[in-house]
Amino acid sequence: MNAETHSGEARNGFLGRGPWFWTGMTAASTGLFIALAMSGAIEDNGTLMLLLIVPAMNMMALVASAVNRPRGDTCLATGQAQRRYIKRVAIFTSLYLATFALLTFLDKEMTLPYMVKLALATLPGLALSGVFWAIGRLIVEEQDEFMRMLVIRQSLIASGLALSAASVWGFLESAKVAPHVDAYWFAIIWFLGLGVGAVFNRIQYGTWGAV
Amino acid sequence: MKNRLKVLRAERDWSQQDLGERLGVSRQSVNAIEKGRYDPSLPLAFTISEVFDLPIEEIFSRD
Numbered sequence: 001m002n003a004e005t006h007s008g009e010a011r012n013g014f015l016g017r018g019p020w021f022w023t024g025m026t027a028a029s030t031g032l033f034i035a036l037a038m039s040g041a042i043e044d045n046g047t048l049m050l051l052l053i054v055p056a057m058n059m060m061a062l063v064a065s066a067v068n069r070p071r072g073d074t075c076l077a078t079g080q081a082q083r084r085y086i087k088r089v090a091i092f093t094s095l096y097l098a099t100f101a102l103l104t105f106l107d108k109e110m111t112l113p114y115m116v117k118l119a120l121a122t123l124p125g126l127a128l129s130g131v132f133w134a135i136g137r138l139i140v141e142e143q144d145e146f147m148r149m150l151v152i153r154q155s156l157i158a159s160g161l162a163l164s165a166a167s168v169w170g171f172l173e174s175a176k177v178a179p180h181v182d183a184y185w186f187a188i189i190w191f192l193g194l195g196v197g198a199v200f201n202r203i204q205y206g207t208w209g210a211v
Numbered sequence: 212m213k214n215r216l217k218v219l220r221a222e223r224d225w226s227q228q229d230l231g232e233r234l235g236v237s238r239q240s241v242n243a244i245e246k247g248r249y250d251p252s253l254p255l256a257f258t259i260s261e262v263f264d265l266p267i268e269e270i271f272s273r274d
Contacts, residue, residue: 079237143235143236144237145236145240145252145255146239146240146243146249146251147237147239205243205249206239206243206246206248207242
C-alpha cells in the first residue's frame with residue numbers, strides 16, 4: 001500500500017457516509033420540516049427555528065462528506081475553488097441560521113427598539129447574500145472551464161426559475177388572487193433552482209457540476 | 212467536433228484522472244470532452260495538443 005492509497009482511505013465522507021446519503025438526509029429532514037410547517041402542526045416560530053437546525057446539521061454533514069470523500073470516485077468534482085466555495089457556503093449558512101435564530105428569539109422575548117430590530121433583520125439577508133457572493137467567487141476562481149460552465153449554467157437556470165416565480169407571483173398578488181409571500185422565498189426558490197440546474201447538467205453533460 | 216482523446220489516452224495507458232491531472236482539469240471535464248459532450252476552448256485544445264505532442268488537427272476534427 002502506498003501513501004496515496006492510505007490518503008484515499010482517510011478521506012471517507014462524514015461518519016463513514018458519502019454525499020449522497022447526506023443529500024438524502026437533508027432532503028428528507030427539509031421535507032419533513034416543510035410538511036410540519038405547512039400542515040400547521042407547528043405554529044410557534046421558536047419551535048420552527050429549533051427544528052430548522054436538523055436539516056441545517058444534515059447540510060453541514062453533506063458539506064463535510066463532500067470535502068472528505070475519496071478522489072475520483074463520483075460524478076461530482078472537488079477542485080480547490082470548489083473546496084473554498086463549500087467552506088464559504090458553510091460559514092454563511094451558519095451565520096444565516098445564527099442571525100435568524102437571534103432575531104426570532106429576541107423579537108419574541110422583548111420589545112426591540114426600531115433601529116436594533118432593523119439591524120437584526122438585515123443580518124440574515126446579508127448572510128444569504130454571502131452565499132450568492134460565494135457562488136460568484138466560485139465562477140471567478142474556478143480554473144476548470146468545463147466545471148465553470150456547469151456552475152454558470154446552473155446559476156442561469158436558478159435565476160430563470162426564481163425570477164419567473166417572482167414575476168408570476170407578484171402579479172397574482174397585485175391582482176389579489178394570491179396570498180402575500182415574503183420576498184426571501186424567491187431566494188430559496190433560487191437555491192432549489194441550483195438543484196434543478198444540476199439535474200440538467202447531469203442529463204446533458206453526465207455530471208452534476210460543482211454547486 | 213469529433214476527437215481521438217480516448218484512443219490517444221488508451222495508447223499511453225492513462226486513466227481519465229491521469230489525463231485530467233496533466234491538463235489541469237477535472238476527470239469530469241476529460242470525460243465530457245471524450246464523449247463529445249463538450250468542446251474545449253482554444254487554450255485547452257492547445258494544452259491537449261502539447262500533452263499528446265500532436266498537432267490539434269490530429270486530435271480534433273469536424274463532425
